[in-house]
Every structure is written in structure tokens, then in C-alpha cells.
Amino acid sequence: MMETTTEVRPAAASAAGPTLRFRPDIEGLRAIAVLAVVLCHAGVPGLGGGFIGVDVFFVISGFLITALMMRELAATGGLSLLRFYGRRARRILPTSTLVLVTVVAAGHHWLGFLRGDEIAADGRWAALFAANVNFAAQGVDYLDSQSAPSPLQHFWSLAVEEQFYLAWPALVVLLIWLGLRHTTPAVLGLVVAGSLAWSIWLAGTTWSYFSPATRAWELGAGCLLALVAERLDRIPAGISTALAGAGLGGIVVAALSFDDSTPIPGYAAVLPVLATVLVLAGRGDAVLGVAPLRWIGQISFPLYLWHWPALIIAEQAYGPLSGRTRLALVLLSVALAIVTHLLVETPFRRSPRLQRSHLLTVTMAVLLIAAPLAIYRG
Template sequence: MSTALAASPAPAPAGAQPKGFRPDVEGLRAIAVLTVMWYHARLPGLSGGFAGVDIFFVISGFLITGQLVREVEREGRVSLPRFYARRAKRLFPAAATVLVTTAILTSTLLSRVDREDFGGDIMAAAAYVVNWRLASRSVDYLAEDVGASPVQHFWSLAVEEQFYIVWPLLIVLLAFVIRRGHIATRPGLALGLAAITIPSLAWSIHLTATAPARAYFVTTTRLWELGVGALVAVGVPVWQRLRPAYGSALAWGGLALLTVGLFLQSTSTPWPGSAALVPTVGAGLVILGGFTAGPEGPARFLGTRWPVAIGALSYSLYLWHWPLVVIADHLTDRSRLWAAVAVAFSAIPAWATHKYIENPVRYHPRVSASAKVALLVGLACSLLGVAAGAATYAAARVGGVKVAASGADVQGAKDLLERAKNPSTLNDPALGITPDPLKAVDDVPKAHLDECQATIDAVEVKTCEYGDLTSPTRVAVVGDSKMLQWMPALEPIATRNRWHLVLYIKSTCAYADVVFDQDGKDYTSCRLWGEEVHKRLVADPPALMITSSLRPWAWVNGQRNEAELAAGYVRWWKDLQAPVIAIADNPYPGKEVYSCVAEHPKTYMDACSVPSGPGRGTPSMAAAVEQVKTARLVSMNDLVCPGDRCWPVIGNVLVYRSGSHITATYVASLTDMLEARLLRAAEELGITD
């Protein structure tokens, strides 16, 4: 998106408009950037303001393809060095300025964990691959605690930079084929570009339906939007022959279409997919019709002074507003007022960057005269951004908590049995702690690395098997990530007791005959997944089912209902015709413990301990156990949060990782205690082998 903000020919320093300048397109960019900024300020009204990104993609595809096609027609070829030099000198200096400033703000105002996460993001943004990093994070439940990145908006810039690498090469290839085949230039280019655009649209629709979080960021689902603008550019000779009345009708119709989308579409709309056709087709029609619409078209206000001025400033506005919103959110706990203030304030650094960095570098005589110099300037700016991100990443380690050396004698929960001390004293500072708080979210069960947990969007049931795979004693392990967290202890327990574990795990999805909610909507994929799991387990009952979940309530007619969740557990547990052991949900600390420990390397035991509690998912499971004779509740909470406190570190082991999940290292230290309690419950249920 950002490059679309910058891609059109802007006024030269002397003030003369360059040949081919379209003030209505500049005004369209103003609409796009203002809607994005309004949306990010969390102001009411424009629920679809995020679609400004899609408008920018169309503008960028139109402008860049138009430049390339005209060069092919004029010179019979495309100068790739000259093309890339124009992009580098125009875009990279401002981007580097924002990245360096963001790195400084992140290093001074945000937590150590944020510095490490966002330092990596800044490096990826400077290298124009951050969209792929964000796509991976969006489908990784381990990243659930990572807040919005201050350079998250660079994902669209990354998409366009990747487009800029591939598109000229594609135009060059098509031009060669067209010359060899004696094909008319523009019809040939149109066919070639359509062959890229249409499959990309189809893929976007498919991936949006199957993996929407990933589909939002990846280049392949966005290429078609740039392709729409490219096809408009290729068809210019046709559009220029339209009657003014037709051009005006098309342009006004396009503006009406994208306006409807901005007001009626929302975050609940699957995106990008087919829904993104609304703003992209709308933007394309505004540009297409504008060739002949004249003063009777939208140019009568899009091409006036203020929209054109905002359009010229749109690249810098886009670059600056989002980091300031993120910083404001961290400092004010996501206050809407301060988000709006941050967006408004961004106009000041945006104007200064445009006036004192963008234009001076872009129009410097040496930079303008030499493609080599321009490319070197762009490379230097990118390397500066990478260095700023690396420095931010490294800053997270300065003065941090001591991490236990490999092989250090850390005891974890074993210390609770071996020493009669207050847990707050059960740490030897000389040993350090493990896992590293900055890497705590990666301290996960092997089963997670084996991709045994179905994602939120997944419906298909995937199973994983552990323990003694030859044993006839099949134990079903069913639930969400709070069940999966016990695998570092369950796996050795299963091996020692000749249990054949079969895992049925899905993110935030409890095994119960109810509907849950996800972001205020029916969690349909959980329901479908659960029904299939239940069908399999009823058809072939296991010797034992072990389950757990963080879910505290069911979703009934748009309302939360704890009693209905307990009833849903009861219905399926009784249906199962197999004994059930429910592991109590561990207490929820109410803060990111690992981040707190990283921030308080000397005082973390006092600063990061919190009162204990039953765990959010425990009451409903406990109520269900009371109603099912063949069910038992096993709780480890007295060993996770001994006494009335949840201590951040026990036996030199960090207890919590993301959210209320327990680190794999601490769970492993609970193996013997969990085994004793499970076997006691199994014996009560009549399971002796």
C-alpha cells in the first residue's frame, strides 16, 4: 500500500505538474489514506476503512504498469536499473527514517519482549519481507501474546516491493513474446496480465475461506488487486475513446461502490477474497472513467487543492501514523482518544519527512542523474533500517535476567517436595532461570512442534500418537492448548504405564456438546471439529479419555452461559461410554509473567507474583464431574500456584509462558506428581492396567 501512496508522478519542486498527472488519482489516494487513518484511530463510522489498502494496490498497479507499458511502446524495452532506481530514491529514505525512529521508540518505551519481537519485525520491514513474517505469526498460537507491531503496516509496502521485483520482469518477458509473435502490444499484455490476475483472485478466494489470517498478508492473495490496476493501465487507449457521459457514469459508479464498501464492510467480512472486489473494482472504475469524465466526474472534487495535497503527502502519512498509534496504545492501554490524537499528530512528522527527506533526496541532482547512485542510496537506507532493527533486538538482552546454563541443576516443581520452604525462596540466583523469559513462548510441548494442534479455522480432525504405540490401552487426549500443555509429562507417563496416547487437539476448543464463541461470533469450526471427534470416539471408545480446556462458558443466543457448558460436557461424556479424567485448568495470572520477569531481573519474585485462583476453565469441568459417575477431576494447581500465590519462578524454572499456559520445562518437572494423581483417579474409575 505505501508504495501506491508514492507511486504516482508527484509535482516537481518547481511546482509544474508532470505530463500525465491525474489529480483525481491523487485525490483517490487521499481518500484511501484518510480512511485507513480513520480506521486505525478507531473512530466510528468507517467499519471498512481497512480497505484503503486495497484501493492503494489498484492505484499502484495502474501507475507502475502504465509507466512500464509506455516505456515498452516508446523504446521497445524496459530499463530495469532505471525502474528500480526510481523506486529506491522515492521510497526508501522516508521508510528508513520511520524505521529508525520506531526502533528508538521501541527500545526506550516498550518491554524487553516487545523489543525482541518488534526488532525482528523492523529488520523484516527494512528487507521488505515483513508480510510473510506476519503471515506466519498470524497462524501461530504461540504468538498470541505478541501485540500489534509498530511496523505491521509495512506488510503492504512489502507486498508492493515484491510486486515491483516481479512485475517489470514479467512485462519484459511478455514484450519479448509479443515481438516474436508479432502480436499487438496492449492486447498481448492484457492477455498475459489477466493470466496472472485471475488465478491470483481464485487463490485469494480459496485461501480466505480456508486460512483467512494467513490470506490477509501473503503476496499471492493480493497480486490480483495490483493486477486490476494493471489491466486498467493496459486498456488506456480504449478508455480514452469513451464518451464523456459514459466515463462520468463509470467514475461516479466506482466511487459509489467503494464508498459503500468502506461503510458496510467490516472486520467480520472474510478478507481479502471476493469481498475485496468491492473497493478494487470501485477504484478501478474511478480511474478508468476519469480519462474522459472531465469536470462532470469525481475529479470535480477529487482533483481540488486539498485532496491533491493530502494525496501528495499520503506516503508519509501512512508511514508515520501507525507506529504512533501502537506506541500510544502501549502507554495508555489502548485508549481510543489517544489513538486519535496519535493519528492527528502524525501529520507533523509526515509533513517534515516529505519536505526535508523525501523530496530533497529524490530530486538531488546526483541522485536524479545516476541510477547507480539512486540504487546505492536505496540500499544504504534498507541496511540502515535492518541495523536499527538489529540494535532493537539486541537491546532486549542488555541488563536482563540471568538465564540458566545448559545442564544446570534446576528443579522446578521438585523443589516443592524436597524443601519445606516458602516458594518465593526456592530459587538460586547463581543458577539463573530456564527457559529464557525472552524465549518463553517457544518452550512448548513436542506435540506442538509436531503440529498436532488444529488451528482456529481448521475443521478437519488430525490425530497424533505418542507413548506405547503397541499397547491395547488406548487413551484419548482431547481438548485445546491447555490440554496439550500437559504432554511433556503425559508422554513419559504413557510410556511407563504402557498407554497408547491418541491426541485430538484444537485451538481454544473444548470437547463439549455446545457452541462456543470466537470474537463474538459462533465458533463454527470448533463445533464441526468436535462433532467429528465425538463421532469417532463413540464409534470406538478408548480405555480412558483425558481432557482439559480454558473455556469458561458456552455461547447461547449471543450470551455466555457457564451452566450450559457443564451440561455440554455431561452430554458427551455420558455418550462416550468411557471413563473421563478432567485436568483442572491452571490459574490465570492476569499478566504476561515471562514479560514481567524480563522487565524485573532482580525483583521478579515480588514484582511478578499474583494471587492464585481456580483457573477459568475449571468450574464448568468440576460441575460436570459431579454429574458423571465415570469422571474424575485431577488438579495440579497446588503445585502450579502453591499456597495463595502464583510465583513466576519455582525451582529456578519459569512457570508461565504465553497467557496462562505453563512452560514445557515446568510441566516436565511435574511428571511424577501428575502420574501419581492420574493413576489414583484411574484406579477409582476401575482402570487397573
Template sequence: MVMVLVGHAGRDLVPGGFAGVDVFFVISGFLITGLLVAELERTGRISLPGFYARRAKRLLPAAAVVLVASLLLTWLLLPRTRWADTAWDVVASAAYGLNWRLAVQATDYWAADAAPSIVQHFWSLGVEEQFYLGWPLLLLGLAVLGGRRRLRRGALMAGFALVALPSFAWSVHTSQTDPGPAYFVTTTRLWELALGGAVAIAGTRVHRLPRPLAAVIAWAGLATVAASAFLVDPDRAFPGYQALLPTVGTAAVIAGAQAAGRFGPAGALGWRPIRAVGALSYSLYLWHWPLLIAAEARFGELSTQAALGVVALSAVPAVLTYRFVENPIRMSEALRWEPAAALRVGALCTGAAVAAGLLFQLTVWPPRQRPALATTLPPLTSSSDPAAPAGPPGAAVLRAQPAGDPAGRAVNQVASIVPDPQVAAYDGPGGTPGECRAAQHDDVVEPCSYGDPNSPVTVALAGDSHAEQWLTALRRIAPADGWRVVSYTRYNCPLINIEVSRNPGPDTECTRWNRAVRSALTGPGKPALLLTSNTADYHPAGADEVPADEIDERITSALRSTWHELTDAGVPVVVLRDTPYQDKATPDCVAANPRKLTRCATPRKEALAAGSGDIQEAAAARQRDVHLVDLNDAICPTDPCAPVIGGVLIYRDQHHLTATYIATLADRLRPHLTRLLK
């Protein structure tokens, strides 16, 4: 538990602190399985109502208190942009299914940069409870098959193998191929709980180990667990093979500690302060995370010292919850002898938390309307002077040479903001996923066409989400100039001719998609002009240990080679310089600071340096028919970069522009393109 708390407070201190959850899984599997096996030996059966009643009164009351408190903290301190999602997270947490909700979000490109949920830590409790829905039934079935008269532990151990081996194999595979969901789903974690169960099933056999051998095993296990806090790499596949370090270490401690006696770590682990923390561990785990998220929402990013202070303060509500909620219900004599009553208490707690989450949706009711797609704005005129966009002017308030324009400076308050920060995430370039872009883990090329389908002039747009965002501007320009626009986009996949990495391994689908797109761009029907851009959030496959400057050189060389391939085929390339990056999610910050918008401004130098603009500039230098177009002075004209210009919210997250603001940049992009198409 200490690993988790310190790891959440300071990743730099304990980079592998999150592996403490895996330690928790093994211990939980050992304790619960031990109780089940003891009941089987004593009575020849397992009372399922009794088992679930014990789980209900132990876990659900405290969880319900923290979930409701988390909603209160959300209402008081978190920006309104996060209220609706938090309410659904509470509902999923109360039903012990948050891990699956997070697994789905892990595959959502737009959720990847979202702020963590205030109840995100409930995912591990969901895994545990889902495991215990089936584990007692499996043990009972194996006991029956093994013979009721005498419990055959070998038959029970077969249950461990039946669960653990496929789960571990799946964990290793999925952690490599789909690491986001693999971290959260129950199927990749079952083996960890089953491993603790196997130690409990082994029972007396491990207790008979020679004391010296048991002491060596226990101390080695404890050292392994401690080492995992520093050796487990958060940037590599997990759980998979990496999870063996904390889990096997924990199993070794459990297996050797009792037989080792005073020569083992049992004495140290039995020290009174450690036992006190152990008693409070559940409440500490429940409370520390919501308080960390609330403190960050109120005070901004916390230093390690401040975060540790918040974790320490979480002991106050933890002690109160333990004293006045956990213990009274867990120790109740009435509930002890009435499993049905305990189950009713658990159902009441779950129902209360679910109802609170659903009722909390009323705080954001009626839901904000999604912004009308900026691509539905009237097209630019066919004259040389573009029409001003409908609605708030956005970049139109800036002069022709916008650098330093006071109209673009950061101010504390504006009369109105479009789109509303609560729905800014939906203010994208439009198009239906699966029709106008390849899926994030797909290699299928799915182009979409806009403008005049019979036009002799085709302008192509290709690349990742930082290229796709400019589709809004192209869809405004194309009707005025009679172009046909074809888009080839895929999230997390820049237009580049090298294999890029998708943590933790190469993104082979992106490589195949790139090959197909380049073939389409240089083959029959090739465009008259290509627009492209790319985010900075990728690196070449196999370059994990390569210095940053060498990675930049590889990317620069690969971009240069990619663009040269296209220009050699007679396709001029326009590279839209990567847009500035904000240091926080702009909609969240603006929603939280409507009268202090300067808190949401980012130093210009930092914003520009965070993107891939310098790499793009180096790759485009001295390349014939490769043209770098830089509109960043109209996005960040002054220092610091403002979150709102001309009444328009500039960003939909930290680094993607809203379609509304992109639409107001169309008249600035248009001359660069028309000049090249003459």
C-alpha cells in the same frame, strides 16, 4: 489513504477502513504499470536498473527513517516484553518481507492475542515491492513475445490475466480456509495490483469512453469505494470476494475519470487540500501507525477522538520527512541520471534499517532464560498434606478459603516476580506440539501419557488450551497418588459435540477431532475420571447473526449433551470453571509498570464475566456425575484481580495462567479429584 488512517484510529467509525490498503494496491498498480507501458512504447524496452532505482529512492529513505524512529519509540515507551520481536519486525520490514512473517504468526495460536507490532503496517509495502520484483520482467517478456516493433497491448493484457485470475481464485479459497495468513500473503493480493495494471494497459481505450458513460462509471466507482469503508466486514473472509468492492470501485474511478472530464470526480479529487494529502500520503502512512502504538503503550487504550488526534499529529513528522528526506532524494538530479547511485542509496537505507534492528537486539542481551517447566517441580507428597511447591509460593500464601484473603490483593510493587514477564509466554504446561496436542488446524488425536503407565487409575484431560493449562497440576498430583494421566488437547477446539466456527467458516477439523476424542474416552480403556475446561472464545458454526443469549443457550445445551454422553458411558466428568480474563496482556503490563502493578489489575466482576464460567455452571447444573470445580477464588481472591500473588506472575497473556502459578494450585485441585476416585 484517509480510509486507512481513520479506520486505524476508529474502527467503530469506519469498520472497513482497512480496505483502503486495497485501494492503494490498485492505484499503485495503475501508476507503475502506466510508466512501464509508456517506456515500452517509447523505447521498446524497460530499463530494469532505472525502474528499481526509482523505486529505491522513492520508498527506501523515508522507510528507513521511520523504522529507526520506531525502534526509538519502542525503547522509550513499549514494554521490554515487546523489544525483541519488534527488532525482528524491523529487520523483516526493511527487507520488505514483514507480510510473510505476519502470515506465519497468524497461524500461531499464542501470537493471536499479541499486541500489534509498531511496524505492522509495513506488510502492505512488502506485498507491493514483491509484486514489482517480477511484474516488469513479465511485461517485458510479453512485449518481446508480442513483437518489439509495435507494442501489442493485448499481449500485455494476457499478463494481467496470467497473474490476476489464479491470484483471485487463490484469494477466495484461502480467505475461507485459512483467513489469518490469507490476509498478509502476497499470492492473495497480486490480483489487486494487476487490476490497476490492467486499467493502465487498456490506456487509450478507456479514454475514448463517451463522456456521460465515463462520468457514470467514475462516480459509481467513487461511491463504491466510499461504501466499502462501511460495508466491508472485518469479521468475514478477506480479501476474497469482499475485496472486489474497494478494488473494482477504484479501477472504475481511474478508468472513467479522465474521459469524464469536468463531469467526473477528477475536479473534486483535484481540490488542493486533497492533493496535499495525496502528496503526503506515503509519509502519513509510514508515521501514523507507530505513533498510535506508542501512544497506546504510554496512555493505555485510546478513545476514538484521542486516536484521531494522534493521527492528525502524525502530519508533523510526515511533513518533515517529505520535505527533508523524500523530496531531496527523489528530486535529486544526480540520482536521476545515475541509477547505480540511486540503488546504492537504497541499499544504504535498507542496510541501515536492518543493522538498527539487529543492534537493537543488544538491548535485550543476554536473552532471558526460558522458565524451567513447572512440571519439573517435586511431586506432591503421598500424604494427605501436600508439599509446598519449590520456589515462590504463589497460591500457597493464600488461606484454605482464599476469597477476600489480603495476601492476594493487588499491590504496586513486590520483591521479585517469577517467571520474568519477558519470558512468561513460554511458561506453559510443556509437551511437544505434534506429540501431546493436535495442531491448530488438525484432526489427528495425539494423546500423551504421564505418571505410572501401569496404574489401574487413569485420569484423562481433554479440551482446548484452557483445559491443557491444568496439565501442570495433574503432572504434579499423579506421581503422588499413583495415577496415569492421559491428555487430549487441541488449541481453539473445546470438547463439545457441535460444529464450532473458525472465522469465517466451520472448523471441520475440530469437529472430527472431537468425534475421535469422545470415542477414545468412551471406548475400551476409558478413564476413571475426565477433566475438561474451555475458553469462551468460540461459537457454533452458522450462528453469526444469532443473538448472543441464543448462542449461549446453544453452547450450554451442547456442553450438557457432551458431558451426558461421557457420564452415560461411565466416565465421571470434572469441569474446571474457566479462569478469569484480564483486560490487558499481563506480562506486557507488568514489564511496563514494575512499580505500579495495580495498573495491571482487572475488576473482579469483569474478569469473571469474560470467561465461559457461567455457561459451564449452567451446563453442569443437576447433571449426575458432572462436578464443577471452581478454583477462581485462589486466582482472583480480591477485587481487583492482582497480576502477581505470592511472588508468581499469574498470567502468561490475557487469559492463560502461567504453569508456575498452576503448579501452586495443584494442592487445591487434588482433594476434589481424590474424593471422586475413591
């Protein structure tokens, strides 16, 4: 799902040179997160809590994004919002727009024009990174079975993340401008504490599930860890490995023990969030850094976006699906994710022309956001 480069380095070392440290364990952790979500949605027995993969993604994203921000601050003494949002646009928009347009077209083809127009309306909100607001306003219960869930319902998490990233870098820039950069950890800590308290207060409600105010602490937990990243290398190897092992165990326990009655986010989300922090603070390369998991981690974002509409559209078009059909649809999603990663995601993200030109990036962003809006006929 939501991701950026897995190359990070301690802030204290950033002044020493351009060397970056690759984190294969983070790629593997992404794979665990996306597999938990996909297998949960595919109805695999015993994985009713696989939805916590989204919580894991939030922490990873906060950690990596903030690590990149701190690296830029260390290198330049400032933070360019234009450069930051340009990276996000190149990373997120090509893949998300492709999925949105394809799903709307598939909805019209397999489910009819009335249902297709409803999906297109959801696509408009998703294109504007406001899917969570749309589904919360509809009173959607994400963890409860519904007669006709939207094939674009999973875009809520992408909306929450992008809403967070509208505020977090801007807050850092504001603190720098006010000469209060040193207060960043304290300010972020207050935000995390307030968001966690609010999520516990509202636990079990629709707005609690979809609101950026009740999810900010999950991303913020990863951000806080990134602010002390230079200290992580001081942890002895044995303790570091133990932390990663304990964290991975916590994620597995949450995925196996949670179900649709678990009040999420609320206090229950502390387990997968804290467990993910432990994995990121430690080193899980021996388990998480293996090639198959790293490969799945690389395609985790398009896989997350493709799997849900494939399952939902098929079920709404043909009725209850057999286990074999669900497996075939998951494999189809993997194939779509591979093609998207190779032909769309990577070329746009690594395009030298887009990286050099803010104007081209802005033009690309406007066109890609407008495309799903153009096919909405309501």
C-alpha cells in the same frame, strides 16, 4: 502509501511528444484511501471497513506503475529494469527507512528493551520487504484485536507491493525478449484470474491476507486498466463522470459496511477493487481533484507509515486511548508526514544526482536497507 507520479498519458499518444497529463483525481483518490485507513485505525465509529483503503492503493499503484512502464516502452521500445528499480528505491526507501529506525528507537524508549527488540526484529523483515511473510508466519490476524500488535505491522502492504514489482516488470521484459510482447494483456489476465481464484479459496486465512499470491490480482487489475489506457479518453464525458461517481460510491459502501468479520481479500475485495478501477477509468476531478484532497494525497505515503506506530506505541505505553488522544496522534502523524514529505521524500525522489547515477542510487539503497538491520540485536 504506495505511489508514484500521477502524470500519465495514453500509450497511443506517447509517440507524439513529451506532454504529460496530470490526474488530480488520482491524488484525491489516494487521500480517500489513506483517510479510510487512518480513521479506521483511529477507531472512528462506522468506519470498520476503512482497511479497504489498502486495496484501493494496490489498484492505483498497479495502474500508475504500468502506465509509466508503457510510456517507456512506447518511447524506447524497451524497459530498463535498472531504471525501474532505481525509481522505486528513490521513492520508497528514504521514507520507509526513516520510519523503521524511528519506530524501533521509540519502541525501546517507551516500551522497554525487551519489547523494543521484538519491534527491531519486525523491522529487519520490513527492511527486506518481507514483513508480510514475517506476520503470516506468526499467525497474525490483522483484522482481529490483539494484545500487542506490532507497530510495524502495516509494512506488510509495502512488502506485498514490492514483491509484485519484482515480478511484473521482469515478466514484461521476458515477454519482450521472447518476442511475445503482444501477449502481455492475456498473460496478465491469467495471473489476475488465478490470483483472484486463489484468494477466494483461501479467504479468511492468515496467509490469504498477507500473501502476494492472493493480492496480486488487486495490483493486476490496475495494471490491466493501464494497458488499455489509450481507450479511456474515448469514453464520453458524461459516462466517464458516471463511472467515477459509481466507483467512489462503491468505495464508500465498502468502507462503511465491511468490518473485521469480512473475508478479505476473497470475493469481498472485488467491490473496492472494481470500484477503484471505475474511478480510474472515469474522471472524478470535480470531487476528487479539490485542493484539500490533493494535498492529503501528496503526503499519503508518509502518513500511512507514521499513523499506525504512533497509535500503537502510545496505546501499549499508556493503555486505552481516549478519542481526543487518538485525534491528537492522528494530527501528530499528519505533521510528521508533512515534514517527511518536504525534507526526505521529495528531495530524494527528485535528486538530479541520484537520477543520473545508477551507482549512487544502488549505494543509497544498500545503506538505507542496512540501517534497520544494523539496529537489530537479536
